[in-house]
Each structure stands twice: as structure tokens, then as C-alpha cells.
Amino acid sequence: MAKKKKAAPRAMTPPIPILDNAEDEDLMNDLLAQLDSKDNSMDTESAKVLNDMELNKQADNIDRDNANGKRKDPKGRFIARQARKAAALAKSYAPGNKDEDARLEREAKDEEKAINKICNDLNVHLHEINPDGHCLFSAVADQLALLGIVPKSQATYVHARKQAADYMASHIDEFIPFLPPPGDEDRLMTQEEYFSYCTTMRDTGVWGGEPEILALSKAYHVSIHVIQSSKPSIVVHEPEDMPPPIQNGRVVRISYHRRMYGLGEHYNSLRPNTSFSGALQAIMP
Structure with missing residues (x-):
């Protein structure tokens, strides 16, 4: 009696990672960071993995579970938002879209030119x-240390967050109407x-924005100026409800970038072009 042939094993499709634990969130964030690499092959590979993760579908599932009451997880909504952002960025790296690539490159150059002009006018340079995801807090921390508002040991995104x-x-009424x-x-x-x-x-790498800048301004009692290529070119955040002086008139200056970096939204620190600044930079990281 002839033996039956064993069926050939079917090709197994690698499982799509699910953003239900810290490791998967870290993977997504690491891939996002790699999109900022100057290595085009790394950009393409990272984008491919992010696309394979079907992040938009996972974000939809998280939101649907919240809406249906299957899970009451506010953090999940943040993960969903991050996933959609990652998916959009990964899509922008899809090969073969030369017109889109050219447009993004042109916008990045225009943004860089505009911010450099403002920096020259203010006699500062981009650090x-x-x-x-910590860039806002790291940029502000760098400025706070330069101004002597916090010691170098506390000039970290951890302390700023x-x-x-x-x-x-502790000031819920000031922020909840805008969130x-x-x-x-x-x-x-x-x-x-x-x-x-x-x-x-406080505890994760989620992006900070306008509410967090205002909170930092009030927490450290200092004026924060955000430099950007769009109008207005300088956005001022300061604790208007607090009596002067505000840190002796010193100003935290950071720059906001939409196109210069692969991650999209990004903040840098703006250090002054002075001999005093040079001495400070010798001891700063």
C-alpha cells in the first residue's frame, strides 16, 4: 500500500505585532526614531516594518474597544494616536512617490532657511x-540649565516631564478645557x-505640545519663546497670572520643526552666540 505523501507545509505569515504591551510600543517608537536616520535603506526598512504592523487597523481596534466599553483605557487612546502618526509617517516613506518626496524636501529646506534667519536675528544657534518623543522636554531642560534655573543634574527630560x-x-481647571x-x-x-x-x-515618551509648554513656563516661572517658520515666527508662553519678575527677565528659547526631521514634529534648543555661551557649552553635554 502506497504511503500518503505528507502535505507540504504552508508558508506562515509572520504575526502582526499588537500594541498591547510596552515592548510593542517601544518597537514602534524605535522605528519612528530610525526614520530620522540619514541612511535611506534604514528609512525604507523601518517604514516597511511599520506598514506591516497595520497600525491604522490596530488604532481603530483600540478606539472601537473603548467606544464599546470593552476596555476603559485612556492610555490606549494615546497609543492609538501615536500609531496613526507612525502609520502616516511610514506611508510618506513609501518608495516611488517622487513628487511627494520633492515636495517634502522643498518644504524642509524652506523651513530650515526661515528658522536660520530668525536665529541669526536673535544671535542664537540651533543645538x-x-x-x-522627549524632545520638547529635553530642549527646555537644556535651556533651563544654560540659564542657571536648574542644576545640570536636573537638566533632563525626566525632570522636565x-x-x-x-x-x-494640580491645576486641572487651567488645562482640562483645552484637552x-x-x-x-x-x-x-x-x-x-x-x-x-x-x-x-510624566511616565512615557508621548509627544508634548502647547499645554505642556505652558505648564513648563508656569512650573519654572519662566517665559518660553517658541521659534517656528510659520506665522507668528515667535510664539510666547509665559505665566501671565504670576507677578513679576519672571526669572529676572530670562527667556527659554526653543525651535519648533515640522519638516526638518523624519519624525515630523520636533523641538531643538537655541543657545546664544556669545563668549559666555561658549564657556557654558564647554561644560554642557
Whole structure:
């Protein structure tokens, strides 16, 4: 009796990572950071993996579970938002879109030119900050150390995140009207969602924005000027409800970039072009 032939094993499709744990979130963030690499092959490979992760579908699943009550996880909404951002960036690296590549390159050059002009007018230069989710806090921390507002040992994104998050958590009425839940713009956050937002901002690599800049300004009692290529070219954040002097008139200056870096939104520190600055830079990282 003839033996039956064994069926050829079917090719196994690698499972799509699910963003349900810290390792998968770290993978997504690492791949995003690699998109900022100058190595085009690294950009393409990172974008391919991100595309394979089907991040938009995973973000939809997270939002749907929240809407259906299967999970009540405010942090999941942040992960969903990060996933959609990663998916959009990965798509922009898709090969063969020469017109889109040319447009992005042109916009990046225009942005760089505009920011460099403002820096020259202010007699400052751009000090590059590591392009990751902590860049806002790292840029502000660098400035705070230069101005002598915090010691060098505290000039880290960890300390800056904690100061911003703690201030926001203790001043809920100042911020909650401006922070609708992601994906649900028609209502305000509940207190539970708001405090979860603050915890996520303090303990993870989620991007910071306008609310966090204002919180940093108030927490450190200092004026923060954000330089950008669009109008207005200088956006001022300062604790107007606090009596002067505000850190003896000293100003934190950071730059905001939309196109210069692969991650999209990014912040750098702007250090002064002076001999005093040179002495400071000799002891700064």
C-alpha cells in the first residue's frame, strides 16, 4: 500500500505585532526614531516594518474597544494616536512617490532657511536635541540649565516631564478645557481621563505640545519663546497670572520643526552666540 505523501507545509505569515504591551510600543517608537536616520535603506526598512504592523487597523481596534466599553483605557487612546502618526509617517516613506518626496524636501529646506534667519536675528544657534518623543522636554531642560534655573543634574527630560505633569495635575481647571479626549472632540475629559493623561505625559515618551509648554513656563516661572517658520515666527508662553519678575527677565528659547526631521514634529534648543555661551557649552553635554 502506497504511503500518503505528507502535505507540504504552508508558508506562515509572520504575526502582526499588537500594541498591547510596552515592548510593542517601544518597537514602534524605535522605528519612528530610525526614520530620522540619514541612511535611506534604514528609512525604507523601518517604514516597511511599520506598514506591516497595520497600525491604522490596530488604532481603530483600540478606539472601537473603548467606544464599546470593552476596555476603559485612556492610555490606549494615546497609543492609538501615536500609531496613526507612525502609520502616516511610514506611508510618506513609501518608495516611488517622487513628487511627494520633492515636495517634502522643498518644504524642509524652506523651513530650515526661515528658522536660520530668525536665529541669526536673535544671535542664537540651533543645538540639536535627540529626535524622539522627549524632545520638547529635553530642549527646555537644556535651556533651563544654560540659564542657571536648574542644576545640570536636573537638566533632563525626566525632570522636565515630571514638573509639567505635576503642575497640570494640580491645576486641572487651567488645562482640562483645552484637552478633549483623542478621537472625541465634542466633550471634555473626565477627571479620571485627565489624571491618566498627566500620568502618561510624566511616565512615557508621548509627544508634548502647547499645554505642556505652558505648564513648563508656569512650573519654572519662566517665559518660553517658541521659534517656528510659520506665522507668528515667535510664539510666547509665559505665566501671565504670576507677578513679576519672571526669572529676572530670562527667556527659554526653543525651535519648533515640522519638516526638518523624519519624525515630523520636533523641538531643538537655541543657545546664544556669545563668549559666555561658549564657556557654558564647554561644560554642557
